[in-house]
Amino acid sequence: MSTTASAFTPSVSAQRADGQAIGYLMQQGIENADCLSLAAGFVDPETLPTALVDKTASRLLSDSETGKLALQYGTTGGSDRVRAVFRDYLARLEGDEDRVHNVPLDQIMLTTGSQQLLALLTEAIFNEGDICLVAAPTYFVYLGVLDGVGAQVIPVKTDDNGMCPDALDAELRRIDELGQLHKVKLVYVVSYHDNPAGISVSNDRRPKLLEVTKRWSQDHPIYLLEDAAYRELHYDGEELPSIWSFDTGYDSGDQQHVVLSQTFSKSFSPGLRVGLSVLPPELVKPISDLKGNQDFGSGHLSQNIVAEVLRTGEYWDHLAGLRTSYRAKRDAMVAAAEEFFSGIDGVTWRTPAGGLYVWMSLPEHIPTGFDSPLFARATEVDKVMYVPGELCYPSGWEDRPRHQMRLSYGVLAAAGIREGMRRLASAVRAVIDS
Ligand code: PMP
16 A cells, blocks of 8 residues: 555654744745845855865865875764864863863764754753753744753843843742752853843853852752853953853862853854864763764864864964954944934844844834734835844743844845845834834
């Protein structure tokens, strides 16, 4: 008997992945290809290091020894030779050589972008119904990953200084009073210039968030996932220490709580898909086991290319140029916000000190979602795309704000950013006046 395609039922995991914001957003991007995109979180194509990657790959491949190594499998978490270079890089970033060099190489894991690490970690620690506390708003693609494992996602009050430690404490107390503390597995924070709101966790809150997480780790460790994806896209103000740097477990050998996740996607090239993480020791095996089932190692050539530009120092020159370029584009977006939105009552935005995003709030009665009059007007008439802010809150949260937007200055050049903002302001005015 033959079966038809319609008889196919996707697995529960696949069904949970269906309808996730990222898929929908990508689809909207395709359908609205004629729009200027303030939506895409992509990096600026003009800044991609094509010549440097070309030169580096040629050098690696023209030497038969390094070429053969790079084209061979590595190991699941990355070969020791390459990991050692990444550890040196982290030591420079952290500014504490001894502390970083004390981390055993196997606790340093290389993944296919940092997204793979987020997904593997989540799969490794969550059972259905377990709880993750997240900043609100937060990185919407990670919300999809949490939905994928059937996690309960609880938003924690977040302000201009990042997630509020007192609010985190209060949530954990409330969960404890409900007898549910055993279900709490993770606190998730994008610690630098976050996606979507451009907020960094302030200096004083960094150790406090960790301290609260540790205090409620009573019968089992609650981990703090520090997603530092935008750490190096820093344009002005003080450079902040990582939350990881406050995790004394890494110095004393006691329980370690922070998983530090970094990526070379924003600071170098997303196409190479190189993510770097530091894991507490007991997470190494389960995450490697899961990764082994997927790919038993990420692209070894990519890892070798990034390791090589780290080794030569060319990476840092590239980064300096990138910062200058993005700073100018950030300024262009903020200037355009002033120019076009300052006359509209109830519109506010935040100037980020780094990253790729400006977070804008409209009057509360103006929803921004895919099904809102504003989204229709912006994409159909004014020809501009943005990310609706409501995607960045847990989908099950009834009271989530619906009047915000994530605007990215990543892809467009300064003139396109200004034009995109002009169009968006025109759409907002039209909807407010209607
Ligand atoms: N974390 C955050 C906060 C991000 O914005 C992104 C990319 N948009 C990622 C992780 C994953 O990026 P990648 O897999 O390219 O490292």
